[in-house]
Amino acid sequence: MTQLKVYNSLSRKKEVFESITPGHVGMYVCGPTVSGESHLGHARPFITFDIVFRYLQYLGYKVRYVRNITDAGHFEEEGREAEDKISKKALLEKLEPMELVQKYTNMYHWAMRAFNNIDPTIEPTATGHIVEQIGMIEKIIADGYAYVANGSVYFDVEKYNDVFSKKGLPYGMLSGRILDDQLDSTRELENRDEKRNHRDFALWKNAAPEHIMRWKSPWGEGFPGWHIECSAMATKYLGAQFDIHGGGMDLQFPHHECEIAQSTVCNHVTPVRYWIHNNMITINGKKMGKSYNNVIKLTELFSGNHPALEQAYHPMTIRFFILQTHYRSTLDFGNDALKAAEKGLKRLWEAYENLDKIQSSAANAADTELDTKCVGLLNEFDEFMNDDFNTAKVLANMFELVPVINGIKDKHINQNALSAGTLKLLKEKMKTFIEGVFGLQNIMEQGNSKIDGVIHLLMEIRKEAKLRKDYVTSDKIRNELTALGVQLKDEKDGSMSYTLA
RNA sequence: GGUUUCGUGGCCGAGUGGCUAGGCAGAGCUCUGCAAAAGCUCGUACAGCAGUUCGAAUCUGCUCGAAACCUCCA
Structure with a gap:
């Protein structure tokens, strides 16, 4: 079998994945700031890295998956005044900060479950790791890469860059930014900053008197800087150097760049082996953002209650839609595309369920060509996933198998076309990838046994009516049920089945 | 301005230097009392202009266009 290759943002190349500790993987993914409701933008990275998490486990790795909750609030670095988003909100x-944080954390968890994302193995909070963050800052100061100003602490980017460039680790290596070019153009000295340099970033910020969220520190009461929590928590739970760090591409600069600098100073080693970044989403071709007024919250997405949405979309439709695109491509959300995804998922799922209905007793395939083709398609599942998690290609293969499955079920194709062994492989692979690795679930409504009984009764009556050629009655049953969202299907063998829309 | 991406058939989207991605929609056919569902068949796309090459949607250059980041953001 091929080896897993991942695209490393740091090297800008696909690299063979080798974990630091054989059999184990440490993965850190930047989680949400819980100062507001989760939106569509949160769906992509968390689903993307859920797939990574699941696939690594499928490969047999024991994975420690750390995804933080930022509940301490970031502040605007360039703003005149430091601002704590959570305090402000x-x-x-009119909520206690922790009340607010709890509220949005709960909603976030609710959405993650709706997407069928597996919980990370550790979900640390920033407020729960103030001690670790202070400890890290102290180390950075002691090493001479940070300075204190008016109760705040700043990281000295220029010094870091000077020293570490000589070690081949310049500041900006992840995002491809060359510091010198940018520093020269820093002429906007409009605010008398505490920072020595425009590029310096805060490790600790002194809290103004009106700030609600504040902690004691060696430098006075304040709150941690934007970037330090991830470094502190990743170091604590994954060690000085770990395998994978994930997040959205927008975090590459400055967030991840700063993480690298902080951690490298503290731990004397670059923190991350493989940086994985998912691309952004757009809505009808436009970036999602407050300025465009097109931020769709997940509650709105699931309910369809948003001007940009023509209908409600099931969380699984979103998941499937995201999987149809490679994670490093931008993904455009539009109603047509989402509706197409919904239909596609239903078709895939029905075929998947039809698998249970087909059997093969053939030791040898009656149609060796088809049999070989199917085995090839199935084996490519692993190959494609190993090629930087190409879920889109795996889905394409699944859709090529759909007509085969339906064909056998409807007897267009010889019942023994596939050998018993191939059919078994087909069933196993489909289950493993659809439910296990992709984490997809049925979006068709499930009836209870009473509904099921009633519909079967109606189907019986319709069948009898048809035998009498009483098409008025049979059509009435069919049409009225359709109107209620129950779709009857006449099967090839004269039987009937139904799905709930 | 700097750093990055990207421009693929009606829509969404994979993609490798030469071999059909796939989904949705649309057309025809099979099945059906009629439908639906299912199956079969079909469009022969790769922004434009040059160049490299036996051969490029895939490599290079330029032009046009779009997006992201550089400031909170997934």
Whole structure:
């Protein structure tokens, strides 16, 4: 079998994946800031890395998956005043900060479950790791890469860059930014900053008197900087150097760049072996953002309650839609595309369920050509996933298998076309990848036994009517049920089945 | 301005230097009392212009166009 290759943002190349500790993988993914409701933009990275998590486990790795909750609030670095998003929002909503954080954390968890994302193995909070963050900052100061100003602490980017460039680790190596070019153009000295340099970033920020969220530190009361929590928590749970760090492409600069700098100073080693970044989403071709007024919250997405949405979309439709695109491509959300995804998922799922209905007793395939083709398609599942998690290609193969499955079920294709062994492989692979690796679930409504009984009764009556050629009655049953969202299907063998829309 | 991406058939989207991606929609056919579902068949696409090459959608250059990041953001 081929080896897993991942695209490493750091080297800008696909690299063979080798974990630091054989059999184990440490993975850190930047989680949400819980100062507001989760939106569509959160869906992509968390689904993407859920697939990574699942696939690594499928490959047999024991994975420690750390995904943080940022509940301490970031502040605007360039703003005149430091601003804690959570403090601000808490005042606005008249909630205790932790009450606010709890509320949005719960909603976030609810959405993650709706997407069928597996919980990370550790989900640390920033507020729960103030001690670790302070400890890390102290180390950075002691090493001379940070300075204190008015109760705040800043990382000295220029010094870091000077020293570490000589070691081949310049600041900006992840995002391809060359510091010198940018520093020269830093002429906007409009605010008398505490920073020595425009590029310096805060490790700790002194809290203004009105700040609600504040902690004691060696430098006075304040709150941690934007970037330090990830470094502190990743180091604590995954060690000085770990395998995978994930997040959205927008975090590459400056967030991940700063993480690298902080951790490298503290731990004397670059923190991450493989950086994996998912691309962004757009909505009808436009970036999602407050300025475009097109931020779709997940609650709105699932309910269809948003001007940009023509209907509600099931979380599984979103998941499937995301899987149809490679994670490093931008993905455009539009109603037509989402509806297409919904139909596609239903078709795939029905074929998947039809698998249970077919059997083969053939030791040898009656149609060796088809048999060989199917085995090839199935084996490519692993090959494609090993090629930087190409879920889109795996789905394409699955759709090539759909007509084969349906054909056998409807007896267009010889019942023994596939050998018993191939059919077994087909069933196993489909189950493993659809449910296991992709984490897809049925989106068709499930009836209870009473509904099922009633519909079967109606199907019986319709069947009898048809035998009498009483098409008025049979059509009435069919049409009225269709109107209620129950679709009857006449099977080839004269039987009937139904699905709930 | 700097850093990055990207421009693929009606829509969404994979993709490798030469071999059909796939989904949705559309057309025809089979099945059916009629439908639906299912199956079969079909469009022969790769922004434009040059160049490299036996051969490029895939490599190079330029032009046009779009997006992201550089400031909170997934």
